Amino acid sequence: MIQRQGAELLFQTEIEALIKEDKANGNFVPTNWQMSPRSVLKYIVGGQVGGLEITPKYIGANRLVEIAISTLITDRSLLLIGEPGTAKSWLSEHLTAAINGDSTKVIQGTAGTTEESIRYSWNYALLIAKGPSQEALIKSPIYNAMESGTIARVEEISRCASEVQDALISILSEKRLAIPELTTELPAQKGFSVIATANTRDKGVNEMSSALKRRFNIVVLPSPKTLNQEMKIVQTRIEQLSSSLELNSSLPNVDVVEKICTIFRELREGSTIDNKQKVKQTSSVLSTAEAISLLANSMALAGSFGNGKISDYDLAAALQGAIVKDDKSDSVIWTEYLQNVMRKRNDWQQLYTECKKLN
Numbered sequence: 557m558i559q560r561q562g563a564e565l566l567f568q569t570e571i572e573a574l575i576k577e578d579k580a581n582g583n584f585v586p587t588n589w590q591m592s593p594r595s596v597l598k599y600i601v602g603g604q605v606g607g608l609e610i611t612p613k614y615i616g617a618n619r620l621v622e623i624a625i626s627t628l629i630t631d632r633s634l635l636l637i638g639e640p641g642t643a644k645s646w647l648s649e650h651l652t653a654a655i656n657g658d659s660t661k662v663i664q665g666t667a668g669t670t671e672e673s674i675r676y677s678w679n680y681a682l683l684i685a686k687g688p689s690q691e692a693l694i695k696s697p698i699y700n701a702m703e704s705g706t707i708a709r710v711e712e713i714s715r716c717a718s719e720v721q722d723a724l725i726s727i728l729s730e731k732r733l734a735i736p737e738l739t740t741e742l743p744a745q746k747g748f749s750v751i752a753t754a755n756t757r758d759k760g761v762n763e764m765s766s767a768l769k770r771r772f773n774i775v776v777l778p779s780p781k782t783l784n785q786e787m788k789i790v791q792t793r794i795e796q797l798s799s800s801l802e803l804n805s806s807l808p809n810v811d812v813v814e815k816i817c818t819i820f821r822e823l824r825e826g827s828t829i830d831n832k833q834k835v836k837q838t839s840s841v842l843s844t845a846e847a848i849s850l851l852a853n854s855m856a857l858a859g860s861f862g863n864g865k866i867s868d869y870d871l872a873a874a875l876q877g878a879i880v881k882d883d884k885s886d887s888v889i890w891t892e893y894l895q896n897v898m899r900k901r902n903d904w905q906q907l908y909t910e911c912k913k914l915n
Contacts, residue, residue: 560800562660563613563653571654573605574598586629588705588747590657593625599654600625600647611796613650614643615789620775624651627773628707633728633750635713635772641843642777643789644753648709651751656706661697665712665720674698674710674723675733688737698724698750702733705745710752714762721768724750728771757841779844783829786817786844793848794855801852804859808851808866815907816871819898820847823879823889828897835897836889840881850874872910880915891915 564571574595578585583592591599598605600621602612614621627634628651636644652659663673676699682692701708713721727733731744752772754764780786790813798807820842822828822835840846857870880886894915898908 562658563649564657564659566796566800567599567611567613567650567653570599570605570608570610571657573608574610574654577605586747588745589655591654593629596625596651596654597621600650612792614647615785615792616643616777616780620777621647623773624775627775628655628749628751630773631731631749632773633752633771635769635774636751636753636777637756637774638777639756639779639843640841641845642779643844644755644777645711647777648711648751648753652707652709656747658706659709661701661706661708663697663708663710665710665714665716667715667717669716669720671720671723672696674720674727676735690738693735693738698727699733699742701750702727702731702742702744702748705747707747707749707751710750712755713752714754714764716762718762718765721762721764725768725771728768779824783814783817783821786821786847787813789844790817790847790851794851797848797852798855801856803852803855805855805862805864805866806858808855812854812866812871813851815904816847816850816875817844819875819879819893820844822897823893833897835893838879838886838889840879840886842879846878850878853877868907868910871907872914875911876914887915 571591575591577583578592578595583594585592589596597618598610600613601618603610624634624636624647636648638644649659652661663669673696676696677694678688679692679694682689686692695703698708700706710716710724727744728750731748733742733744735741780789787810791810794813795807798805818829823838824842826837827834851866851874854866854870854874857873858864858866862870876890879890894908894911898904898911901908
């Protein structure tokens with residue numbers, strides 16, 4: 557059993573319904589796309605196709621998604637920027653799944669990512685035996701995307717070294733990839749583009765050059781504006797996760813989700829929800845994505861060692877691991893939050909007790 561399926565497989569029914577609707581209505585579909593821009597938007601933000609409910613993949617401003625989709629119709633590439641946990645990778649994956657039916661052409665940016673990951677490399681056994689040839693060439697995800705006129709993804713581009721980032725500049729400018737060993741070049745087919753993501757917290761790692769930034773249209777994905785919006789995102793994703801993971805637990809109720817989102821928002825923003833009390837901020841971001849992971853972990857604890865229903869005992873253990881990380885000051889901040897905020901909330905007394913025991 558596959559642990560994590562691609563978006564194009566998880567939501568295959570929705571994608572097929574949207575493609576069918578486009579064909580029935582004669583909607584315009586760009587070259588090498590499988591559905592119209594309007595259908596891509598509906599797939600991302602949700603809607604109805606006949607009697608089928610399209611689940612929202614991104615909960616936020618529709619206009620941001622429209623800008624992202626329209627960028628990919630042009631010859632410009634797309635750069636999604638935001639705080640950790642603002643669904644950059646999630647949106648990137650679903651855009652490629654909807655547009656091409658393939659979200660697997662991915663380069664994961666790290667300090668160890670090489671220029672060959674962007675361009676191509678060689679099968680050295682074949683290279684030694686037969687010399688440079690198409691047979692010996694190992695194509696990168698971007699090479700494959702250029703050849704097929706589809707979209708490649710570059711995750712955490714700011715974590716790549718500058719020479720790796722620079723390898724993208726000529727590709728995005730000229731839409732051609734030179735292969736000097738074969739005295740040829742690869743022209744990009746119509747429909748080729750790149751979606752890159754960058755974390756605003758990683759600016760100091762390898763900040764992107766102005767030359768590279770100019771090759772992208774930039775869309776900034778904000779953190780959820782309200783508590784209700786964040787709760788909706790968390791509930792939607794945890795429902796999707798629980799269907800693919802064997803957690804053996806019931807879904808968290810609204811009160812549980814509200815507690816976790818409230819704690820995260822208060823420690824992230826430096827004040828209580830009602831803005832009546834200042835709160836020290838932790839060194840970690842405490843993003844929406846971490847809230848989702850925390851609840852999944854709580855469900856695993858409840859399903860494996862409890863009665864299958866998330867308790868404050870389960871939440872306390874997950875909170876301790878999420879909030880108190882490497883920085884020792886986080887433990888002090890968490891203790892102050894427990895004493896000055898959580899202890900004063902009457903309906904949070906059991907959670908406060910369990911958290912205090914662990915801290």
